[in-house]
Amino acid sequence: MANPPYQLSLQTSEPTRLAQIPTSSLTPPVTPIAKESRQRSFQDIQPPQSLSAPKPNVSTPLYFTNDLEIIHNGDNRPIEFGRGAWSIVYKARSTSSAKPSASTSTSNPSTPPSSPSSPVSTTRILAVKAPVRRDARPVLEAEALTLTRLTLTAGHEPYIVPFHGQHKDLGGLVMSAIPLALSTYIEDQADIARSRQPATPTMFDPVQGPASYTDLARKLISGLNWLHQAAGMVHGDIKPHNILLRPVDANESTSAFPFEPLFADFSSAVEIPNDPAIPLDTTRASMSAFTPPFTAPEMLASLTSGDIAPTPASDVFSLAATLLAAATGDLLLYPGTSNMQRLAMARQGHQIVDLTRSGSSGHRVPRNGFVEGLVKPAVVKDPASRISTVDWVDLAASSSSSS
């Protein structure tokens, strides 16, 4: 079917998705099992390279050539980290002495060599994103190329899920296992906030607390700035479910937010052309599923035409919506509304701050408070007038939760 009707389905752990394909349910990520850390505070982050810096020219993906075994549970079923519209992400292990790729060198072996005299052999816990249907294969092929390009771009480590290559036989994408999504973290923090007594002193704060929230926001905005400015890439599907949290080493860090938030799921990503006269590629977005309220209103407006390309400005909007969800603790942003009402509200996305404030957790985004100050310039209606990531980094650096 060239242009099937959009499907709306309600999922418990993921907001309603407006998809051009049916979506499957999402398995909530499990508690972190692997600790992979290279702590980088916001202040340490290098200034972005300019977009004119040469981009790695990638025509074939990195391949994962080490052995790989999908891990099964007691019922002999493969263990899943999560699911999305295109894929199931399985838990896997690789026991190998082959030389690690550039990106694997940062990962922690989970077991030491078996004996000092035996060849160096390490077992790593990995995540394998496998196509869920035949038509998902080209999507994963394209994502493998995107992840290869990002992995070959200097400075990617603090921002991008570690990618070890595409498995030739399975077609799956092999990544480090980072089994905590920002969506799960937000829900956990909301639960903790609900049980906090007395609730009144902190009711105007983001659920995770102001210092931790500010640190998270700065790291996320720096990551998006790196993606746009250094890697020349638009993510296209930023939302809490597509951001994974890698714990930072408590001994090495004084981070208020003790994780590195890593962008994952590049299935909708598009390159930013070096020449601004060249339009962005619309083919990948037109194959994608969209998640109101994280999708920019101009993207939703152009959905019916099929001529949709995510842009740096639509990424900025999506990250701002993510920051609002993190502040309120509410992944749906507009609780108590129906799917159709939420879609209608998402189409009015430039009003997202006011709409959020009218919701049951709206007190966590006080008028003229620091959350509003951070989010408002990122959700203005005209995409061309939205704050750029370069300016957003500065705003986040100067924004203080105590003001």
Ligand SMILES: Nc1ncnc2c1ncn2[C@@H]1O[C@H](COP(=O)(O)OP(=O)(O)OP(=O)(O)O)[C@@H](O)[C@H]1O
């Ligand atoms: N490296 C990883 N380690 C652990 N869990 C992961 C990893 N990558 C993805 N996941 C989990 O699997 C889920 C699905 O992965 P992903 O979002 O990449 O798939 P998708 O099919 O492209 O999703 P979407 O429906 O958002 O397009 C994620 O939301 C996350 O919970």
Ligand SMILES: [Mg+2]
């Ligand atoms: Mg996803």
